[in-house]
Amino acid sequence: MTAPQEVTGAEVQADPEAVTAGMGSAIQGRSLGQIAWRRLRRDKVALGGGIVIVLLILVAFLAPLIVAVLGHDPLEFHYEQVDPDLQVSSGFFGGISPKYLFGVEPVNGRDVFSRVVYGARISLLIAFFATLLAVIVGTFFGVVAGYFGGWVDTVISRTMDVFLAFPILLFALALAGVIPDQAFGLQGDALRIALIIVIVGFSGWPYIGRIIRGQTLSLREREFVDAARSLGARSPRILFTELLPNLVAPILVYATLLIPTNILFEAALSFLGVGIRPPTASWGGMLSDATQWFQIAPNFMVFPGLAIFVTVLAFNLFGDGLRDALDPRSR
Amino acid sequence: MSHRRRVAGIALGAVAALTLAACGGGTSNSSSGGTASAGGVTNPSDATGGTIRMANSGDWDSLDPGDTYYGYSWNFIRLYGRALVMFKSAPGKDGATLVPDLAETLGVPTDNAKTWTYKLRKGVKYVDGTLVTSKDVKYAVERSLDKDTFPNGPTYFNDFLDLQGYTSPYKDTDPNKLGLKAIETPDDQTIVFKLKQSFSGFDYFAQLPSTMPVPQAKDTGTKYKEHVVSTGPYMFGTNELGKSFTLVRNPNWDQATDPNRKPLPDKYEVALSVNADDIDNRLQSGDLDVAVEGTGVGPAAQGKILANSQLKANTDSANTTRLWFSVINSDVAPLDNIHCRNAVEFAVDKTGLQRAYGGNTGGDIATNLMPPVIPGAQQFNNFPSADNTGDVAKAKDELTQCGQPNGFSTSISYRAERPKEKATAEAFQQSLSRVGINLTIKPYPLADYTKLYAGKPDFAKANGLGILVYGWGADWPDGYGFLAQIVDSRVIRASGNTNLGIKDPEVDAMLDKALVTTDTTAREQIWVDIDKKVMSDAYVVPGVWAKGLLYRPPNLTNVFVSDGQSMYDYLAMGTTRK
Numbered sequence: 001m002t003a004p005q006e007v008t009g010a011e012v013q014a015d016p017e018a019v020t021a022g023m024g025s026a027i028q029g030r031s032l033g034q035i036a037w038r039r040l041r042r043d044k045v046a047l048g049g050g051i052v053i054v055l056l057i058l059v060a061f062l063a064p065l066i067v068a069v070l071g072h073d074p075l076e077f078h079y080e081q082v083d084p085d086l087q088v089s090s091g092f093f094g095g096i097s098p099k100y101l102f103g104v105e106p107v108n109g110r111d112v113f114s115r116v117v118y119g120a121r122i123s124l125l126i127a128f129f130a131t132l133l134a135v136i137v138g139t140f141f142g143v144v145a146g147y148f149g150g151w152v153d154t155v156i157s158r159t160m161d162v163f164l165a166f167p168i169l170l171f172a173l174a175l176a177g178v179i180p181d182q183a184f185g186l187q188g189d190a191l192r193i194a195l196i197i198v199i200v201g202f203s204g205w206p207y208i209g210r211i212i213r214g215q216t217l218s219l220r221e222r223e224f225v226d227a228a229r230s231l232g233a234r235s236p237r238i239l240f241t242e243l244l245p246n247l248v249a250p251i252l253v254y255a256t257l258l259i260p261t262n263i264l265f266e267a268a269l270s271f272l273g274v275g276i277r278p279p280t281a282s283w284g285g286m287l288s289d290a291t292q293w294f295q296i297a298p299n300f301m302v303f304p305g306l307a308i309f310v311t312v313l314a315f316n317l318f319g320d321g322l323r324d325a326l327d328p329r330s331r
Numbered sequence: 332m333s334h335r336r337r338v339a340g341i342a343l344g345a346v347a348a349l350t351l352a353a354c355g356g357g358t359s360n361s362s363s364g365g366t367a368s369a370g371g372v373t374n375p376s377d378a379t380g381g382t383i384r385m386a387n388s389g390d391w392d393s394l395d396p397g398d399t400y401y402g403y404s405w406n407f408i409r410l411y412g413r414a415l416v417m418f419k420s421a422p423g424k425d426g427a428t429l430v431p432d433l434a435e436t437l438g439v440p441t442d443n444a445k446t447w448t449y450k451l452r453k454g455v456k457y458v459d460g461t462l463v464t465s466k467d468v469k470y471a472v473e474r475s476l477d478k479d480t481f482p483n484g485p486t487y488f489n490d491f492l493d494l495q496g497y498t499s500p501y502k503d504t505d506p507n508k509l510g511l512k513a514i515e516t517p518d519d520q521t522i523v524f525k526l527k528q529s530f531s532g533f534d535y536f537a538q539l540p541s542t543m544p545v546p547q548a549k550d551t552g553t554k555y556k557e558h559v560v561s562t563g564p565y566m567f568g569t570n571e572l573g574k575s576f577t578l579v580r581n582p583n584w585d586q587a588t589d590p591n592r593k594p595l596p597d598k599y600e601v602a603l604s605v606n607a608d609d610i611d612n613r614l615q616s617g618d619l620d621v622a623v624e625g626t627g628v629g630p631a632a633q634g635k636i637l638a639n640s641q642l643k644a645n646t647d648s649a650n651t652t653r654l655w656f657s658v659i660n661s662d663v664a665p666l667d668n669i670h671c672r673n674a675v676e677f678a679v680d681k682t683g684l685q686r687a688y689g690g691n692t693g694g695d696i697a698t699n700l701m702p703p704v705i706p707g708a709q710q711f712n713n714f715p716s717a718d719n720t721g722d723v724a725k726a727k728d729e730l731t732q733c734g735q736p737n738g739f740s741t742s743i744s745y746r747a748e749r750p751k752e753k754a755t756a757e758a759f760q761q762s763l764s765r766v767g768i769n770l771t772i773k774p775y776p777l778a779d780y781t782k783l784y785a786g787k788p789d790f791a792k793a794n795g796l797g798i799l800v801y802g803w804g805a806d807w808p809d810g811y812g813f814l815a816q817i818v819d820s821r822v823i824r825a826s827g828n829t830n831l832g833i834k835d836p837e838v839d840a841m842l843d844k845a846l847v848t849t850d851t852t853a854r855e856q857i858w859v860d861i862d863k864k865v866m867s868d869a870y871v872v873p874g875v876w877a878k879g880l881l882y883r884p885p886n887l888t889n890v891f892v893s894d895g896q897s898m899y900d901y902l903a904m905g906t907t908r909k
Contacts, residue, residue, distance in 0.1 A: 077758075
């Protein structure tokens with residue numbers, strides 16, 4: 001990125017002004033973020049993933065608007081769309097038509113398009129907050145374990161091992177079954193969502209925690225940490241103002257890669273019947289309902305399945321691109 | 332009394348949990364898709380030979396006659412065992428009549444129907460050639476009482492026989508293990524049952540597989556199911572538990588002693604634990620002859636079959652003694668007020684419930700409790716509405732009388748593993764929201780539904796479960812078998828209930844009266860009166876009288892649906908495929 005030196009005179013003088021004078025524009029200092037952004041912009045696949053993610057978030061936010069224009073209320077039954085004997089729409093591919101873009105659900109004729117759109121809300125909401133929880137918990141314990149070492153590290157690391165070895169899905173099934181209908185001042189869907197966020201979030205934190213711990217181990221030996229320490233900075237300051245900013249890149253990357261895992265986990269919970277309660281739409285729940293109909297109403301399985309597939313793929317591609325951009329050596 | 336009901340209820344619940352099959356009884360008319368011929372029998376034939384291939388999507392509860400409670404098992408077991416009495420192997424209504432099998436005649440009641448006497452046919456032999464005696468029947472009933480060894484079977488004998496503390500032949504001090512005083516065997520052909528209380532329907536007990544004779548010398552307790560000693564026209568060829576078994580002809584079965592059976596095929600092959608969709612596909616492709624559970628094809632196969640007139644011609648619709656219904660829980664306010672219950676009854680869209688259970692193919696819209704196929708049942712409708720879609724105006728009127736003119740909120744529970752019950756709960760939610768009744772849908776695990784959730788009154792009340800989605804099938808087509816477990820308020824206990832909240836002392840009194848009424852017509856009228864009383868109390872929203880869509884490959888002969896079995900009768904079938 002250096003500009004070519006233009007030699008104008010016969011005598012070459014060590015004149016620093018001469019070096020810069022011939023350049024078209026002034027040299028710009030670029031931050032790490034800017035460099036990463038330039039790299040990311042050149043990675044078309046990652047950018048595509050990013051665009052899809054933005055679109056999905058828009059869809060989730062604007063779900064009522066989208067459905068008002070293109071679909072129907074996601075809870076509304078449309079018996080007239082369903083053949084009373086066959087239990088499915090007699091139309092093309094589960095009743096796909098301009099009025100029902102993804103066809104209708106068997107038995108009750110709910111609009112699959114609207115339910116997929118509303119399902120995005122549940123999936124993204126749970127995935128984002130569960131990831132946030134995992135990142136906060138994982139980063140805190142990772143940094144603490146890595147920085148202090150010794151018995152603190154041992155305790156935290158073994159706790160992570162326990163969490164990693166835990167049959168979290170079985171635990172989730174059991175927990176979701178015994179939680180009452182009202183708890184912690186919440187009820188209904190809000191309680192279920194909070195519960196799933198906690199379950200999914202706590203299953204993900206050790207992954208982040210281990211990575212952060214490893215990064216911290218190498219960072220704490222660096223000079224700037226020594227410098228801060230010799231200047232009399234206390235541990236909390238070193239942890240959160242010296243170390244943490246240097247950990248933003250791995251946190252960002254692994255958070256992006258944790259989101260699709262969490263989407264799948266939420267779908268699995270809903271599929272197993274312990275996720276969001278009916279009639280609220282969720283992708284995993286739709287897939288679960290669709291299993292017995294896929295031979296005669298494939299639309300009911302294809303569209304929520306595609307939604308999960310596209311979302312997970314987009315986050316994975318974007319996450320990979322982000323990692324490459326932030327840390328080219330990992331390529 | 333209460334013990335019987337509890338165990339029977341739990342056992343029945345377990346059965347229902349494993350399969351949608353109704354236990355035992357049922358009735359059927361062959362409103363078949365196509366080729367039903369004279370008398371409801373398809374492809375009548377006397378030709379013998381060939382192999383009938385059957386498959387079961389799960390495992391048999393047990394092949395032991397003293398330890399089985401599946402309806403299809405009671406149907407199938409008649410191929411290798413002979414009970415005192417059996418349901419006639421005949422199409423339609425005839426199939427619900429009892430005929431003597433091992434016995435020469437139906438039971439002879441004395442002492443106001445507290446003592447029942449049967450005389451055994453002469454010359455009936457086991458597969459090894461030894462003669463069957465009444466002591467073997469007594470021993471068979473004795474061992475079926477031992478629910479520690481045989482947990483699956485029904486408990487009717489435990490509850491009605493005058494046991495005097497007798498528990499099990501395995502703990503019997505009598506050298507012949509025949510210490511039970513409630514059953515007497517004055518000679519080798521006579522057996523006398525002594526009951527604690529009058530019970531006019533004892534012949535229904537005598538048709539239970541637990542009266543199939545078991546030779547004491549060959550009894551190996553829990554292992555007996557591996558080598559059942561056959562008395563019927565077939566005996567076990569191979570028997571790999573949990574995988575498959577075959578039946579071949581029993582050389583010591585004598586047609587002269589058996590007017591009820593005309594065994595056609597030479598062999599039966601039964602595969603166990605086969606994927607249900609796979610069974611449906613193989614039936615249609617001709618790879619398989621019978622889906623032995625007899626509950627009808629799955630929703631996917633149903634869609635394919637109904638869309639294809641050729642396939643549809645090979646189907647029969649079997650009406651069952653099963654009602655899918657929902658209980659309105661009067662413990663939960665404001666449903667303690669009958670007007671609020673009436674509002675629910677009027678507001679619900681019955682066509683939505685019917686769709687939830689598979690539409691017209693899945694069953695008929697029910698307007699009262701007793702399925703029409705039960706002898707003597709009457710159909711009536713206290714909550715009529717145009718096209719059964721609900722009467723919103725009347726519902727609102729009832730809400731006003733209840734003091735909740737703007738509606739109210741409550742919850743509806745269902746068994747999480749049942750997609751049809753989920754669809755039912757959603758249909759309830761939709762149709763009740765029309766009058767301002769808001770339902771929160773709450774799924775609970777099937778296995779603990781009666782033990783911990785809907786069947787536990789404290790839990791249901793504390794969690795505001797105002798509507799409880801449920802279903803019930805009778806063990807045999809009879810008012811007692813259908814109603815006793817679900818409407819008697821005295822059987823309600825802390826948990827594990829099958830009566831989810833029908834509490835009316837008048838109903839209890841009528842039940843008691845029915846038990847001692849020996850006149851069949853009068854007894855059947857009492858069942859109808861109970862039905863009417865429960866409906867006028869508005870404790871139950873009847874949903875659907877279930878039907879099963881049965882597929883029969885064209886190579887099967889002598890196929891018919893029997894009212895006694897609610898499915899194809901397995902005793903009469905033959906095959907043209909050699």
